Amino acid sequence: MIDRLVPDAARVRVVRGRPSSLDDDRAVLDAVTDRVAATGVPAVRAWTPHRQVAFGRRDTRADDYELACQRAEARGYSPIERSVGGRAVAYTGSTVAFAAVIPTAEADPRQGLDARYEAATTGVVGALRSLGVPARRGEPDASFCPGAHSVQAHGKISGIAQRVRRDAAVVSGIVVVDAHEELAAVLDAVYGALDVPFDPTSVGSVARAGAPTPPDRVVDALYDSFCGEVRRASVDAASLLDSDV
Template identity: 65%
Template sequence: MRVIRGRGTTPDTDRAVTAAMLDQTGATGEPAFRAWTPHRQIAFGRRDARADRYDEAVAAAESHGFPAIERSVGGRAVAYTGATVAFAYAVPLDDARTGLDDRYEAATTAVVRALRSLGVHARRGEPPESYCPGEHSVQAGGKLSGIAQRVRKSAALVSGVVVVTDRDEIAAVLDPIYDALDIPFDPDSVGSVDDAGGPADPDAVCRALEDAFVGDAERDIEAAEDLDVEGAGDRT
């Protein structure tokens, strides 16, 4: 399995790394995985961008020192502090119409297993009024992780976020953002790996996720900065 480590030099380049990974999985049929720490940002979803007070949400993000970006898939605003971990698992598909639930189930199980290997008593689900609310979430003293999925003709991307540390900072910036977006949000619903008894170490979380998703498969390790990202997202 291809394993991509590290991040792109800019937020745009970093997103292109994941897009290129998905493209290449669709073209070659080889699965790929990456877990990394994205640049500091608030990633808004498509529905967020259509909200009446979206400009206020963006202003709230930037006033807290978080650049605002818009991602191409669904979900609600997510905060990355620079120590927050993201993961992405690209899976080849024979039939894009099948397997959605199975991929969610496998990914949720992998995240729970990874966090438990770090001493966190993680379990499925999320507290009420959580950030980026969704059925496929993991909690321990608050929401730690949310999982989403993007399906293309020949490959699917199962991706998510894990809050490692900076719980208070994330709650503080998301509170006015969710207020502007008119989405119920309880700042106390935010959890983190370190508050739940795990390490305040993003690299340790990345390696635990990699081990859980990749398992015993042989790893072909590549650096994110070495990927050809030109035209990424246009081929799958």
């Protein structure tokens, strides 16, 4: 049983910031994962991605996927495709994303799947509660990117997904900080095109839960909750794109 997402490690790399372009920002996670696999040192990244709608694989196979992309672009959101997770997720520019990359020692890396989900959900709930958000597990009906690993407080605030390689597991997710009405509006248009049930009032945020907090404080709360007392070595996200290790 994992009681923290980064357990019993001598140290953890904390990746901060984001590159200036959306494409470079997306490349950071692959660079982080390769570095974790090569060194065995876990890494955690929390940041505010560029304004975008990230579509899941099921979305890309929908009949009106192109219409959904057009609706996102019309509202100022760049459409991208992601390799992990379920349905579309939107990032307003103040929305926080997180990714914990854990080296896998098991013969079958999927053996730790449930434990990592449990630790990540516990970590998100703990981080939000430290900010005064009455967070709890679960999600309202017809939420964005519906799934079993979600956190809510006056609406869905966070969803968590996982991707497993032979040498590393990537546990990632989203925390809605504010602008939940804007996020709900773009997702309503996108989900309508995809013919996916969605209730705009199901979108929550840290601000809607009564604890307005800057994104950087949410980032720090996630680092504290995921890493605990493990010694942290900070690295700039953009620098990873110029490094071989």
